[in-house]
Amino acid sequence: MSIRQNNSNILMGFLAFSVAFPIIVVFSAWLLPGSELWGHFAENLLPELVSSTLILLLGVGIGVSVLGTVLAYLVVMVEFPGRKWLEWALFLPFAIPAYVLAFVYLGVFDYSGYAQVWLRELTGISGFDIRSGHWAIILTFVLVFYPYVYMMARASFKRQKIQMIEAGKMLGASPFSVFWKISVPLARPAIAAGLLVTLMETLADFGVVSLFNYPTFTTAIYSAWGDFRSIEVAAQLASLLVLVAFLLIYFEKKARGKAKYYSSDVSSIKPYHANGLIGWLLFVFVFGVFMLSFAMPMLQIIIWSFEKFTQEWNPRYFDYLSSTGILTISATVLTVFIATLLALPSRRKSNSKVLQILIRFSTLGYALPGSVMAVGLLYGVQNISLISIYFGGSSINHILFGSVALLLFAYVSRFMAIAFNSTIASSEQIKPMFEQSARLLGASRFRLIKEVYLPMMTPGILAGALLVSVDVMKELPATYLLRPFGWDTLAIRVYELSAEGLYERAAIPALIMVFLGAVIMLLFNKLDRDNN
Amino acid sequence: MEYKVNKKVSILSILVIAILSTSFSAAVLATTDDSLTVYSTRKEHLIKPLFDAFTSNTGIEVKYLTGNGGALIERIKLEGKRTKADMFMTVDAGNLWYAASQNLFQPVESEVLINNIPAHLRDPEGLWTGLSVRARTIIYSTERVNPSELSTYQDLADNKWKGRLCLRTSKKVYTKSLVASLIHHDGQEATTDVVKGWVDNLAATPNAEDTHVMRAILAGQCDVGIVNTYYFGRLQAEKPNVTLKLFWANQGSTGTHVNISGAGVTKYSSNKEGSIKLLEFLSSIDAQKIYVELNKEYPASQKLKADNLIAQWGDFNQDKMNLSVAGKNQADAVALMQREGYR
Numbered sequence: 001m002s003i004r005q006n007n008s009n010i011l012m013g014f015l016a017f018s019v020a021f022p023i024i025v026v027f028s029a030w031l032l033p034g035s036e037l038w039g040h041f042a043e044n045l046l047p048e049l050v051s052s053t054l055i056l057l058l059g060v061g062i063g064v065s066v067l068g069t070v071l072a073y074l075v076v077m078v079e080f081p082g083r084k085w086l087e088w089a090l091f092l093p094f095a096i097p098a099y100v101l102a103f104v105y106l107g108v109f110d111y112s113g114y115a116q117v118w119l120r121e122l123t124g125i126s127g128f129d130i131r132s133g134h135w136a137i138i139l140t141f142v143l144v145f146y147p148y149v150y151m152m153a154r155a156s157f158k159r160q161k162i163q164m165i166e167a168g169k170m171l172g173a174s175p176f177s178v179f180w181k182i183s184v185p186l187a188r189p190a191i192a193a194g195l196l197v198t199l200m201e202t203l204a205d206f207g208v209v210s211l212f213n214y215p216t217f218t219t220a221i222y223s224a225w226g227d228f229r230s231i232e233v234a235a236q237l238a239s240l241l242v243l244v245a246f247l248l249i250y251f252e253k254k255a256r257g258k259a260k261y262y263s264s265d266v267s268s269i270k271p272y273h274a275n276g277l278i279g280w281l282l283f284v285f286v287f288g289v290f291m292l293s294f295a296m297p298m299l300q301i302i303i304w305s306f307e308k309f310t311q312e313w314n315p316r317y318f319d320y321l322s323s324t325g326i327l328t329i330s331a332t333v334l335t336v337f338i339a340t341l342l343a344l345p346s347r348r349k350s351n352s353k354v355l356q357i358l359i360r361f362s363t364l365g366y367a368l369p370g371s372v373m374a375v376g377l378l379y380g381v382q383n384i385s386l387i388s389i390y391f392g393g394s395s396i397n398h399i400l401f402g403s404v405a406l407l408l409f410a411y412v413s414r415f416m417a418i419a420f421n422s423t424i425a426s427s428e429q430i431k432p433m434f435e436q437s438a439r440l441l442g443a444s445r446f447r448l449i450k451e452v453y454l455p456m457m458t459p460g461i462l463a464g465a466l467l468v469s470v471d472v473m474k475e476l477p478a479t480y481l482l483r484p485f486g487w488d489t490l491a492i493r494v495y496e497l498s499a500e501g502l503y504e505r506a507a508i509p510a511l512i513m514v515f516l517g518a519v520i521m522l523l524f525n526k527l528d529r530d531n532n
Numbered sequence: 533m534e535y536k537v538n539k540k541v542s543i544l545s546i547l548v549i550a551i552l553s554t555s556f557s558a559a560v561l562a563t564t565d566d567s568l569t570v571y572s573t574r575k576e577h578l579i580k581p582l583f584d585a586f587t588s589n590t591g592i593e594v595k596y597l598t599g600n601g602g603a604l605i606e607r608i609k610l611e612g613k614r615t616k617a618d619m620f621m622t623v624d625a626g627n628l629w630y631a632a633s634q635n636l637f638q639p640v641e642s643e644v645l646i647n648n649i650p651a652h653l654r655d656p657e658g659l660w661t662g663l664s665v666r667a668r669t670i671i672y673s674t675e676r677v678n679p680s681e682l683s684t685y686q687d688l689a690d691n692k693w694k695g696r697l698c699l700r701t702s703k704k705v706y707t708k709s710l711v712a713s714l715i716h717h718d719g720q721e722a723t724t725d726v727v728k729g730w731v732d733n734l735a736a737t738p739n740a741e742d743t744h745v746m747r748a749i750l751a752g753q754c755d756v757g758i759v760n761t762y763y764f765g766r767l768q769a770e771k772p773n774v775t776l777k778l779f780w781a782n783q784g785s786t787g788t789h790v791n792i793s794g795a796g797v798t799k800y801s802s803n804k805e806g807s808i809k810l811l812e813f814l815s816s817i818d819a820q821k822i823y824v825e826l827n828k829e830y831p832a833s834q835k836l837k838a839d840n841l842i843a844q845w846g847d848f849n850q851d852k853m854n855l856s857v858a859g860k861n862q863a864d865a866v867a868l869m870q871r872e873g874y875r
Contacts, residue, residue: 040867040870044867044870044871045870106744110744111736111748111751111753112744112747112748112750112751112753116751117751127751127752127753129735129736129737129753131736131737132736132737210701210703210740211740212737212740213701213703213737213738213739213740213875215875219703222703223703223866223870225602226601226602226703227703227708227862227863227866228863228866229602229630229863231602231606371600371603374603375603375606378606378607378610379610381610382610395612395614397610397611397612397614398611398614398615398616401607401610401611402597402616477600480598480599480600480603481599481600481603481604481607483597485569485595485596485597485616486595488576488598492598493576496575496576496577496598497575497577499575500575500577500578501741501742501743501744501763503743
């Protein structure tokens, strides 16, 4: 048994190492000589960038935690008008790429947007620049990323033991203190997991921050690369982002502590009924979030699409659709397959510390800006080619560059965090007892995995798959650099048009993406219901 | 349920394996016919019509891959001798200069290009050729600005524009090249004062796009800005009565700053002859017309008159600084803007 265990540890180590490969290449930039660029950045850019990045993380972090948790609690624990459809509708904003939401918000709410024009005409107050300061961009990120926390917190609330809440009620706890003292602490690991993903994605974002012209750490990365043509410094800066993500994971683990919450009973009984005025107030609040984060932007996108349809629609769209579809499906299957292997419960316990750290490290790609990771991958292939040439072989660059394989590799590295977070969450809920009794009954390892672990991990695997697929579909920078000829995706079309300022035309590919994303989210919701 | 999932997973795995294997074989078996491959930072909707016209003229097929400048340059470098790219096409002289400095191009000698394209829009060694010209100049609100108030880029740093100026972000290459040209003409110190003045005069955080600058002026957030003329051309084509107007900057001194989009033949092109043919076609009157129609840019060719919409903006003196200078000065320009807090 121990030899097999070792073998599988080596296999897992190799897998995790492969996934982490582009990140390791990015880190290797520190081996290159330093640059005077650091002096210039340290003096002129970094102080502002670091403080504004921290403010952004703090604001977005608090925002998504509060909004996501409160919404999840309301739809799970409270019966109020419209709850049923809002419960799934609240997933939908996840289908909108962040940069699309950002350009819609700017179009509506910035000084020249009609919301402000209307406000000025109505009240006579002077207009304001929503791109200055922090609150508008924080709000944008919160509205686009809250579904991460909502999704995870909701799943957690659903699994909470109804008895505990009933006990709390019997002891005279008010609804608020049940929420604060029982439900939230129990859901803490789930909330933290959603928060972690949000913060990593915020760190890596380039689209939204460019539209708002908000200085974050990625600004320095792109400046090093684009302005000063120093890919080394760009990689060095990017690796700092990875370190921050590592710290975040550490804090998440810390925050979670040793707490493990195994539970399986699910009840559809709502502990609270909000009748009358309170019920309607709750409806207005939840509906308001849905309006702002999904319905309003969608309406704008639909209006633009109608205006520009004849100008923009062409048969190339069938190519965009098929590339998007094929890439999304293949990348999702691969990513989730590997994430499942890495998260299997028996691994968790027998793993060496080194392997555990390596596995964690392999999930950090989510905090890297996509194009930095993609170039890291190209340089990684180049290094392998150099080694191969050294030993008398030939370069493999021309085989790998522009191949679907390399692009899929990039997706796996980039989105491992999402898939792994989901699969590990469900794996951690499997009681150790299952493994012991299966062993006692003499079940083989394979049977244990196939008949015990996989079925129990299915909700996590599916959730991971659906999240990854929406993310792959929206992915831009890595796809843009690594795709094979003719494999343009919808996200690329959105980008190419909006980069030229043609936002109205970009609405058409964006609308198709949102539609596909919404279908995926609804599928998620259906599978989720079947599981319950 | 388990069974269903397992079956789905296995179908998907087969799909993935099939895709992987076809993608590998497609890459390995890529044939060496006479088709051309272009890596381009110009977006698909702006290049496809040109390539389609070339293909119907010559029968030579053009494949293209669009992407971001820095990333595509890295890719060509790493692909080395086996690069698929026959041509690299990009916007901004600074990018062309940088690609040339990275040894990506080979020199091209062509009478046709020399006849069609003026010298200051070409690389002195024939490494790259400008194919369209974009002028970057002042735009103002006809309701709140008297054109007699306007004169130069530098003048927009004057106190009288306090709270009236909108600019595009310093991260955009057109801003970088403009400031690089100011450094060339006036030197670091004077340009530092200009940029400082601009930043003081800003009415709003610098915008991500020229289109946003124009929108802000229309909404009354500011009165003047600096834009590439084709963005205004597109707006005017949609709304002929828009209350904005172009002002040709620096006519009394250095001339209005122009930039180019252009292309060069890659060093390791497997089809040099065909690539030169494509370059020559792009400089021809037929192709230059497409450039102008598609994007309201100025033709690079001396032989073509601008179309009606563009012609009504009037003639202007171009800054004749050789555009490779903009490339050389760009890093200084960015460092300067970052020091002065121009985002």
